[in-house]
Amino acid sequence: MPEERKIRVLVAKPGLDGHDRGAKVIARALRDAGMEVIYTGIRQTPAMIAEAAVQEDVDAILMSILSGAHMALFPRVMELLKQYGVDDVLVVAGGILPDEDLPTIEAMGIRGNFGPGTSTQQIVDFVRQNIQRERLSRELAPLASAKATPSGANESSGDHGAERSGQVAE
Numbered sequence: 001m002p003e004e005r006k007i008r009v010l011v012a013k014p015g016l017d018g019h020d021r022g023a024k025v026i027a028r029a030l031r032d033a034g035m036e037v038i039y040t041g042i043r044q045t046p047a048m049i050a051e052a053a054v055q056e057d058v059d060a061i062l063m064s065i066l067s068g069a070h071m072a073l074f075p076r077v078m079e080l081l082k083q084y085g086v087d088d089v090l091v092v093a094g095g096i097l098p099d100e101d102l103p104t105i106e107a108m109g110i111r112g113n114f115g116p117g118t119s120t121q122q123i124v125d126f127v128r129q130n131i132q133r134e135r136l137s138r139e140l141a142p143l144a145s146a147k148a149t150p151s152g153a154n155e156s157s158g159d160h161g162a163e164r165s166g167q168v169a170e
Contacts, residue, residue, distance in 0.1 A: 065093065
């Protein structure tokens, strides 16, 4: 059996929310737990998040949102992931998520919805326990020379400015 590689996690801040301290704390905790973390930075569109997830071949996507726009942004992220054929990646949300929205968020396929006060260890454990382990024994796909675009995607993307773990700004 091939050796398992590190878990690759994308930490993203969708929408216009500029508060990123929590996302950076989570990114560092995941990195310190031995995961490879790609932090996208703030103000990411759903297309930027989906494209980064595909380009980085991540095992999990953690989206942090405080703005209240989750019911507009999360469905689009999930739609784009589906268009890209991404069906084996754990998608997790955190931030300010009203209890009445959780059933709808979970029905989208977003799991492990964490609110303020959740310990970083709980999030690390959740990611480890819920990713698809068989992904870790696969070699990462080589980078494609052409930019992948899901069918029907019409959002502007450009450079998503992803930062690798170890380079997360304070």
